[in-house]
Amino acid sequence: MNNLFVYLEIEDGIVGDVSLELLTKGRTLADQLKCKLEAVAAGYKLDKIGEQVFPFGVDTLYLADDKRLAPYTTLPHTSLLVNLFKEEKPQIAFMGATSIGRDLGPRVSSALFSGLTADCTSLEIGTYEDKKAGKVYDNLLYQIRPAFGGNIVATIVNPDCRPQMATVREGVMKKEIRNAKHVGKTVIMDVAKYVPDTDFVIEVIERHMEKSKLNIKGSPIIVSGGYGVGSADNFKLLFELAATLGAEVGASRAAVDAGFADHERQIGQTGTTVRPKLYIACGISGQIQHIAGMQESAMIIAINNDPKAPINAIADYVITGSIEEVLPKMIKFYKKNSK
Amino acid sequence: MSFKIVVLAKQVPDTRNVGKDAMKADGTVNRAALPAIYNPEDLNALEQALRLKSQVAGATVHVLTMGPARAAEIIRESMYRGADGGYLLSGREFAGSDTLATSYALACAIRKMGKVDVIVCGRQAIDGDTAQVGPQVAEKLGMPQITYAEEILDCTASKITVKRRLERGVEVVSGPIPMVVTVNSSAPECRPRHAKLTLKYKRAATLTEKQDAGADYTDLYTVHPYLTITEWGINDIEHDIKWLGLTGSPTKVKQIENVVFTAKESKRLTANDEEIEDLMKELIANHTIG
Ligand SMILES: Cc1cc2nc3c(=O)[nH]c(=O)nc-3n(C[C@H](O)[C@H](O)[C@H](O)COP(=O)(O)OP(=O)(O)OC[C@H]3O[C@@H](n4cnc5c(N)ncnc54)[C@H](O)[C@@H]3O)c2cc1C
Numbered sequence: 001m002n003n004l005f006v007y008l009e010i011e012d013g014i015v016g017d018v019s020l021e022l023l024t025k026g027r028t029l030a031d032q033l034k035c036k037l038e039a040v041a042a043g044y045k046l047d048k049i050g051e052q053v054f055p056f057g058v059d060t061l062y063l064a065d066d067k068r069l070a071p072y073t074t075l076p077h078t079s080l081l082v083n084l085f086k087e088e089k090p091q092i093a094f095m096g097a098t099s100i101g102r103d104l105g106p107r108v109s110s111a112l113f114s115g116l117t118a119d120c121t122s123l124e125i126g127t128y129e130d131k132k133a134g135k136v137y138d139n140l141l142y143q144i145r146p147a148f149g150g151n152i153v154a155t156i157v158n159p160d161c162r163p164q165m166a167t168v169r170e171g172v173m174k175k176e177i178r179n180a181k182h183v184g185k186t187v188i189m190d191v192a193k194y195v196p197d198t199d200f201v202i203e204v205i206e207r208h209m210e211k212s213k214l215n216i217k218g219s220p221i222i223v224s225g226g227y228g229v230g231s232a233d234n235f236k237l238l239f240e241l242a243a244t245l246g247a248e249v250g251a252s253r254a255a256v257d258a259g260f261a262d263h264e265r266q267i268g269q270t271g272t273t274v275r276p277k278l279y280i281a282c283g284i285s286g287q288i289q290h291i292a293g294m295q296e297s298a299m300i301i302a303i304n305n306d307p308k309a310p311i312n313a314i315a316d317y318v319i320t321g322s323i324e325e326v327l328p329k330m331i332k333f334y335k336k337n338s339k
Numbered sequence: 340m341s342f343k344i345v346v347l348a349k350q351v352p353d354t355r356n357v358g359k360d361a362m363k364a365d366g367t368v369n370r371a372a373l374p375a376i377y378n379p380e381d382l383n384a385l386e387q388a389l390r391l392k393s394q395v396a397g398a399t400v401h402v403l404t405m406g407p408a409r410a411a412e413i414i415r416e417s418m419y420r421g422a423d424g425g426y427l428l429s430g431r432e433f434a435g436s437d438t439l440a441t442s443y444a445l446a447c448a449i450r451k452m453g454k455v456d457v458i459v460c461g462r463q464a465i466d467g468d469t470a471q472v473g474p475q476v477a478e479k480l481g482m483p484q485i486t487y488a489e490e491i492l493d494c495t496a497s498k499i500t501v502k503r504r505l506e507r508g509v510e511v512v513s514g515p516i517p518m519v520v521t522v523n524s525s526a527p528e529c530r531p532r533h534a535k536l537t538l539k540y541k542r543a544a545t546l547t548e549k550q551d552a553g554a555d556y557t558d559l560y561t562v563h564p565y566l567t568i569t570e571w572g573i574n575d576i577e578h579d580i581k582w583l584g585l586t587g588s589p590t591k592v593k594q595i596e597n598v599v600f601t602a603k604e605s606k607r608l609t610a611n612d613e614e615i616e617d618l619m620k621e622l623i624a625n626h627t628i629g
Contacts, residue, residue, distance in 0.1 A: 073512075074474075074484055099505040103486045106471035110439060110478035115589030118469040128593055142593065148354055148466050151598045161589035201483050202514040205500070209508035221628060245628050257355045263524075270468045278627050288598055295600075299627060301618075302605075313600040317618060321610025329612060333619040338629045 003036040003060075004029060005090040005163065007081065008053065009100055010043045010070075011209060015052045018096035018170035025123055025173040026094055027057035032125050033139055035091065036060060040084065042077050044070035050186055057178035059185065066191040068200055071207055072100050075199035078107045083194040085112060090163040092141050094123075097167035109165050115158035116165040117143035119269055121172055121292045128157045135159075141166065146269050146288040151310060153288060171217050171273035214264050216248045220277040224250035224267055224294070225260065228283020228304065229323055232260045237327040238282060244331050250274065250294075252284050268293035282323045286311025303327070340496060342398040345452065346388045347445060347460035347476065348381035348417065350410045354465045377413055380461025382529035384522040387491050388459045389421045389530065395494055398456075399423045403448055405433060405441060411545045414568050418540040419532040424565065426452075427545050430572040432584050438467075440587035442475035447576040449480060457499065458519045462487060473521035484519040485512060489526050545570040 004026050009016035023039065030037040036059040041049045046065045053061060064080050081104070085093065093108075095101035097119050109116035122144040128137045140157045141164040147154035158164040216222065223242040229235055235249070242249045251261035253268060267274055269289040279297035284290060286302070286309055294300070295314055302315035305322045312318045319326055352373040385402070392398040402417040402425035404410050414425030428448045436444065449455055458477070463470035470486070477484035489504040492511065500513040504525045542559065544552070545568045549560065560567050573583070581587060608614040623629045 071510075074486075078478075099487050099503075099507075102470045103474060103484070106438070106469075106474035107478045107484070109471075109589075110442060110475040113439065113589060115437065115439065116471060117590060118467075118471060128591075130591075143590075147595060148352075151600075153596050153598050155593040155596070156590050157593045158589045159591060202485070202512050204510060204512050206511035207508065208510075209505075211507070254355060278622070291598075291600070310600070312605060313602045315605050316603060317608060318605045319608045319610060319615070319618075325610045326615065329610065329615040330619060333612075333616040334623070334628065337616070337620050338623055 001089050002091045003038050003088065004033065004092040005085070005088070005094070006037070006039045007093070007095045007101070007104065008039050008041045008049065009096050009098060010041060010046070010049065013045060013048055015041075015049060016096060016098070016170070017175060018098060018101075018168070020053070020056060021170065021173040021175045022094045022096065022168060023053060023056035023058060024176045024178075025168075026092075027178055029092070029123065029125055029141075033091070038062065038088070038090070040064070040081065042069045042080050043072075050183070054183050055177045055180045057182060061184060061186045062189055063186060064189040064191050064194070066195075069191065069195075071204050073200070073202040073204065074103055074107060075201065076195045077104055078111065079195045079199050080189070080191070081108050082111045084189070085163060093163040093165045095165070095167050097169040101167045105165060105167050112161075112163070114161040114163050114165055115156075116167070117145060117156045118167050120145050120166045120168050121269055123166060123168070128159055130159060140164065146292055151288040151291075169270075169273060214248065216250055216265065216267070216272050217274055219248035219274075221245050221247035221280075222250045222267070222274055222276045222278070222294075222297075223247045223280045223282065224252070224284060225255050225282045225323075226252040226284030226290075227254035227258060227260075228285070229255060229260055230283070234323065235260050237323065241280070241327050241331050244334055247278075247280075252290050281311050281315070282327065284311055285309050286314070340397050341454070342395045342457075342496065343452065343455045344388045344391055344398055344400045344457045344459060345449060345455050346381070346385050346400060346402045346417065346422065347458065347472070348385065348402050348404050348413050349378045349461075349464050350375050350404065350406050350413050351378045351464050351466045352376075375409070375412075377416055378461055378464045380463060380522060380524050382461070383524055383526040384459045384461045384520075385417055385420065385422065386527055386529040387488065387520070387522050388457075391457065391459075391491055391494055392421070395496070401425055401452075403428065403445065405429070405444055405448075408545065408547050411548060411568055411570075415540060415543050416532075418543055419537040420530055421533060421536065424568065426569045426571060428571050428576070429547075432573045432580070435585040435588065436583065437588035437590045438469055438471035439475060439589060440583055440585075442472050442479055443582040443587055444576070444578070445472070445476050446479035447578045448571060449476070451571070451576050456496075456516050457494070458482070458517070460519070460521050462521045462523050470521070473519055477519035480519070482517050482519050483514050484521070485514060486521045488520045488522045491520065540566065542566055543568055
């Protein structure tokens with residue numbers, strides 16, 4: 001009762017990184033709350049899940065092993081969680097902000113009337129005072145996410161409804177093994193008891209999953225472009241610099257929306273979170289949603305023709321100039337000086 | 340046979356253009372400087388709905404939007420592109436709604452429409468990016484859902500087949516009618532306004548708009564009933580007040596903080612040759628690059 005749950009995303013018997021990252025965060029918060037960390041796996045042939053998640057400090061693993069639960073479809077996984085949560089009354093539940101978590105989370109939160117915050121960039125425990133009602137709540141989950149309207153961050157709480165739910169994107173939280181030898185308890189769920197047959201209404205006719213060709217997250221150097229790059233054509237300059245440095249190309253949402261770069265390249269709160277050795281921000285103003293996805297880069301170079309661009313505040317090197325002028329020079333002088 | 344398609348659409352501030360111009364000196368957005376637009380993915384949804392209409396016999400497309408009086412623009416815009424009409428759900432009781440309270444209100448409005456076969460909406464709105472309302476409306480109505488749709492491949496009176504574009508792949512799925520479908524931006528763009536329809540529906544209006552426009556309107560709308568955009572307030576939908584607005588919203592904003600980035604000590608350079616060359620040398624020397 002009153003524990004912290006993580007829904008595990010599973011593809012081909014492998015637990016997704018996003019879920020392991022949530023377990024890592026969940027373990028820390030559960031310690032703080034002095035509650036258990038519990039994980040739910042729904043799918044088929046789940047015998048290898050335990051060994052993957054127990055090292056992250058999972059106290060209880062619920063296994064719903066049924067051929068019909070893989071691949072993921074909405075209703076059965078929803079019923080499984082909703083009915084399990086009705087029994088177990090978790091105080092907190094996390095899911096990945098992935099195409100599965102964002103399909104499942106809202107459905108579960110609606111069925112349980114519990115608040116859900118999408119794309120959190122930080123999760124903490126704290127108190128909340130409802131001044132109007134004269135009530136103080138201890139140990140609430142702070143769901144922190146950038147808010148629309150300039151460089152502001154909103155802290156969202158669900159004072160009265162349980163579980164307090166949040167989704168987080170892959171890469172936002174760190175993944176860290178707690179204890180390689182730890183083995184928790186496994187509970188085998190009787191799927192028929194939780195999921196009515198009438199839930200199996202969606203037929204998956206075709207399915208092609210592929211590993212993304214891009215590896216922005218893993219690239220040590222990222223050359224990233226914003227709306228200030230001006231055009232898809234100008235983006236070629238970024239690709240050229242990236243090719244020269246052995247880097248990947250990233251983009252802001254404004255650049256993606258304008259069609260300068262593919263959506264897969266978006267960096268930020270609702271894109272990918274990166275921590276490269278070097279991040280070169282070209283024509284990016286530095287709104288909080290973007291910063292949220294790259295501020296932990298070891299070194300940041302900002303190239304912007306506005307000397308007062310907000311991105312400059314977090315940059316190690318600020319180059320005031322236009323990308324048309326600066327990028328060709330960087331390419332030229334890199335080539336000249338590298339052996 | 341009738342086949343009713345409802346599109347859920349939202350009017351949003353154009354967050355894509357929050358550039359320098361829209362920023363105030365204190366670093367927050369000057370909302371007034373942002374145009375209100377048709378949420379982009381809802382336009383993708385409208386296009387899917389209009390295509391469906393031409394495939395399924397007897398199909399109609401209606402747009403439902405919740406928002407202030409001016410959100411009726413969204414409905415007119417939809418009619419210019421081929422929708423048959425729409426509903427505006429408006430009232431201060433809906434203010435302060437989080438996604439759950441919004442979904443409840445929309446679900447109440449949809450229930451009032453009678454038999455609805457397919458509900459199509461954009462995956463998410465650009466002012467929040469939460470992607471929650473579609474699935475929550477589906478749950479409230481007890482309907483299944485297909486999210487991340489890129490294309491509705493086929494639809495009959497009893498079954499719909501959809502291609503989904505996921506983060507890491509594609510899926511083709513089929514399921515029963517009624518169904519909620521949420522559409523991605525990777526779906527085909529919405530068709531432009533149709534000249535004849537734009538003329539035909541130019542004066543389409545809600546009751547509030549008609550009243551604001553002044554006296555001489557009744558005739559026009561009696562002769563052309565299709566020019567009336569249905570406007571519903573709280574009393575037009577069957578509801579339980581506790582699920583609406585602030586009380587129906589489990590999430591509360593604890594605080595909003597202005598983020599002040601702890602300024603690093605940055606080196607300032609200009610674009611001149613020497614400075615760029617020195618920078619590149621430095622980065623090579625300390626093994627950041629190369
Ligand atoms: C819910 C939500 C989620 C979001 N998620 C993300 C996200 O994940 N990632 C993200 O990036 N954004 C996200 N955004 C958008 C974010 O708020 C900003 O709108 C966006 O990051 C701005 O992109 P930009 O810096 O490229 O464009 P702008 O803010 O328009 O900045 C362009 C910059 O280019 C400079 N410039 C112009 N011309 C030149 C030139 N020739 N040479 C050099 N510099 C030049 C300008 O001085 C300016 O600083 C989100 C917004 C919302 C509401």
